[in-house]
Amino acid sequence: MIATRVAAEPPVVADPMVPPRRHLPPLFLLGASGAVAVVLLAPLLFLLIEASGSGVGTIAHLIWRPLTATLLWNTVRLTVVVTALCAVIGTLTAWLVECTDLPGRRIWAVLLVIPFAIPDFVVSFGWASISTWVQGFQGAVLVMTLAVYPLVYLPVAASLRGADPGLEDAARSLGLGRVRTFLRVTVGQARGAILGGCVLVALVILAEYGAFEILGYQTFTTEIFTEFQVSFNVPTACALSLVLVVLGGLILGGEPVARGKGRAVRTGAQAQRAIRRHRLGRATLPVHAALAILVALALGVPFGASVYWMFAGGAFLTGVSLLDAGWHTALYSGVAAALATLLALPVALLAVRHSGRGGRLLERSTYLVLAMPGLVIALAISYFAERYAAGFGYQSATLLIAAYAILFFPLALVGVRASVAHAPVALEEAARSLGRRPDEVFLRVTLPLIGPGLAAAFCLVFLACATELTATLVLVPTGVQTLATQFWAYQQNLSYGQAAPFALVIIAIAAVPSYVLARYFDRLPSRAGTAS
C-alpha cells in the first residue's frame, strides 16, 4: 500500500525548499541562552557601572577602612564555623538515615529536611523571641546551622543512596576498619556532595540579611542594607557589595579546585545491589535522642515560638492584612516563577542536548548568579532603574519580579535541566521517523515528558520567592505588603503576637510543598532511563 503510494509520486518527492538548517537549532538556542545570560549578569554590570560612577578612588577609599575589616572578620568567621558544623551534622545525619538500620528512617528523613523550608529569618525570630542568649556571634552560629544544615544533608543523602556498596566491601577486604572505611571510602565517595552542600551553605550565609538583623550580628549584608535603605549612602553600599560579590565568587570558584579530579567510575552494568545497612545496635537509642534534639531545636523552636506568640502575645489575627499580603505574595511569586522557568528552558536545552564548549560556558556563566546575594541584585536593579532608566518600573512590581527571576534562576535551571534530560532527543527522533510532524512531536512526546518537571521547577521558584525577604524589602512597591515584609514590619516593632501568624503561614506554605517537591526530585532518576 505504501509502496504504491510512494511510487505514485515519481520521481522526486522531497520538499524542494527545505533550507539547509541543520545548525539552526543550536544557533537559535545559543542566541536565546546568550540573551538569558546577559539578563542574569545585568545586576553585576549595573553594580560595576555604579562603582565606576562613584570613581575608582572613592570606592577604593571606602573599601580600605576598618569597617570593611570588621565586616570581613564577622562574615568570614561565621561562614567558616557554620559551614564546618553543617558539613559534620549534614553528613552524619545523611549517613544515619541512608546507611544504617536506624528505625523510623523515613520519618527522620522528612523531619531532618523540613527545617530547610523554614526561612532563616523565621528561625531567627523564633529563637530570638524566647531567649536573650541567642544573639550576636553565638546566636548566628546556632540559628544558621540549624536553618541550613539540610543543604549538606540533601546532596549527601542522595549521593549515599546512589553510592556503590562494593567500594565499602572492597575497603573492608583491604583491611580497613569500620571507622576508617567510613572516613576514607564513604565520606570520600560523598566528597563532591559534601563540598557542593558546603558551597551552598557558605553562599547562603553571605547573602543572609533578616536573620542577622534580628540577632544584631553585623555582616556585609546588614551593613549594605543600612547604608542603602537608611543612610542612602549609595557609594558605600556599592563598595561593600563589590567585596561581597568577590567573596561569593571566591567560594564558587574554589569549589571545582577543592573537588579535585576524582570521579566515580563504575564499569559494568548499572544493576545496583541493595545497600547493606550498618547495624547501630546499642547506639540506636542515643542516636534517636540526638536526632530528636536536633529536630527539636531546628523545627520545634521556631514553630513552637510562633504558636506561643500567636496565643500569648495578646494580639489577634488581622485577617484582612493576611489575605492581602498573601495575594500579593502569590501574584509576584507566580509571575516570577513562570519567568524564571521560561528563561531556564533554552539554557537547559542547550546544556543537555548540545554539550559543546559554548553551551557549557553559557550554562556555567548563569551560575555566577549564585555569587550575587539577593540584596545586591535588588540594590543594583533598583539603583539602575532610578538613575539610568528614568525611574522605569521603579516602585512597581516589575523590578521585584525581575529580581526574583534572576535571583532564583539557578534553582529553576536545576529543575528544568532534570526535566529536559527526561526527554532525550532520541525520543523525538524516533517520533519523527514514525511520521509525526515536529509540532505533533512536541505536543505528544516532548511536552508530556518535560511538563511535570517544568511544573516542579515553577513550584520550587514560587516557594523560594514567597519566602524571600531581603530583595522584597528593597523592591516591594510602596503601600504593598507581602507575607514576608508584613512579618518583618511587625517583628521590627516587636509586635511578636502579630508577626506570629505570618510566620506560621510562611512555614506552612514553605514546608509542605517543599516536602512534596523533594520527593518528586528524589524519584526522578529512577524513572529517567527507558532501559531498565
Next chain:
Amino acid sequence: MSEPGAPIAPDRIGSTSVPAAAPASLAAPTATEGLTAADLHKAFGDHPVLRGVDLTVPDGAFAAVLGASGSGKTTLLRILAGFERPDRGVVAVGGVILDDDHHHLRAERRRVGYVPQEGSLFPHLTVEGNVGFGLRVREGREAEIAELLERVGLSGLGRRYPHELSGGQQQRVALARALAVRPRIVLLDEPFASLDAGLRATVRADVRAAVRRSGATAVLVTHDQDEALSIADLVAVIRDGVVAQVAPPRDLYESPVDPDLARFVGEANLIEGISYGSAAETPLGWLELRDGHRPARQQVTVLVRPEQLRVAASAGGGPGVAARVVETGFHGHDALVRLVMEDAAASPMVARVVGGMRLEAGAQVTLKVTGPVHCWPTPPAGDASPDLPAAQPDAGPG
C-alpha cells in the same frame, strides 16, 4: 514501480568498491530497487566522517553495516533516517530520491522505520501507545497493534509501561513500533548491544524473522562482526568513512578485499607464499587457491582461517607440517590454539579445534590446511596497501 527515469546519475549507482558480486540467493537487483546510497559525504566541523559512501541494498534484503566505533556507521544510519543531511551524495529508496544536492526529505516523511540504540521507548506511553504511535487510522488500530505485538512475541504485554519491561522486550517493542508504519526500510542502530549475551541470540533471531515477514529492507548497524555475519544477507564493512567491501557474509569471510579486513572480520592467519596458477606454495605446503588462476611465480599473502587448520597429534604421524602448541584458549564448544611451526620463522598461527580436544602447551602436532584459501599479491615494498584489487590481469612475469 521503479522507473528507469529516476534522475540518479547512472555511474554512481550500485558502484561499490568491489566488482558487483551479487549474492546468488537474491534476485539480481536493478539499481533503483531497495536502498541506494551513493557518494555520501558528511563532515562535522572540520572532521570528515563519511568520505564517499556507496551502498546498494536489494529490495527486501537484510544488510549489516559493520564498522569499528568512529568509522561513521551511525552517521550513515542517521543520514538514511533523515536526522542528518549529507553534505553531498544521494539517498534513494525504491527509485525515489530522499536526499541529493537539492532535496532533503524530512525524517517524518520518509517512512523509514528506525530502531534506536537503547530502544528509546516513550516512557509516558504504554506498550500499546508506543506501538500505535505512528498509526493514524482509528479503526482496526487495536487489532493492528495486537498483531504487531504478536509478531514480535509480546502478546499480552500491551498495558505495560516501558520501565516494566526487560531490555530484550523493550527492543522488541521498539521494532514493533517501527514496523507499525509499514516502512520500506527498517534501520536498526546497534539494537542488541545493551542486551545480555544469552538474550542476544534469541532477540536477534526474532527481530530477523519479524523484519523478514514485514518484507522491509533492513539496515543494521553494528560493531560486532559475529552479529553482522550471522544476521545479514549482505555485510558492508565501513572503514574510515568509506565502504571497504560489500558482500554476503560467507564471501566477506572467505574473500576479504585486503589483509586488514581479513583481520577485522574474524581471526586470520596471514602467511606468505608463491602462487603457481591455481595453487600456492607456502610454509604450510601447497594450498589450493579459491579464486582460480593466479599468474605463476607471484609473491602472495595467503589467508588461512583458524578452522581451516586441521590439528593432529604428532604421534599419529600423519601428513602435514610439524608445529608446537604455545597455548590453548578454551571456549567450551571450541578452543583456539596458538601454534608455532617448527621449521619456519613464521609468526604464530591460530587454529580452531573442537572443545573436547586436549592440547597442552608444548605438545607436538601436525598441521594441515583443508579447503581452498584466499590470497592477495604481496605489495613489493612490504607495506600492506589496503586498496589492492582482488583480481589482477594475467600479466605476471613468466
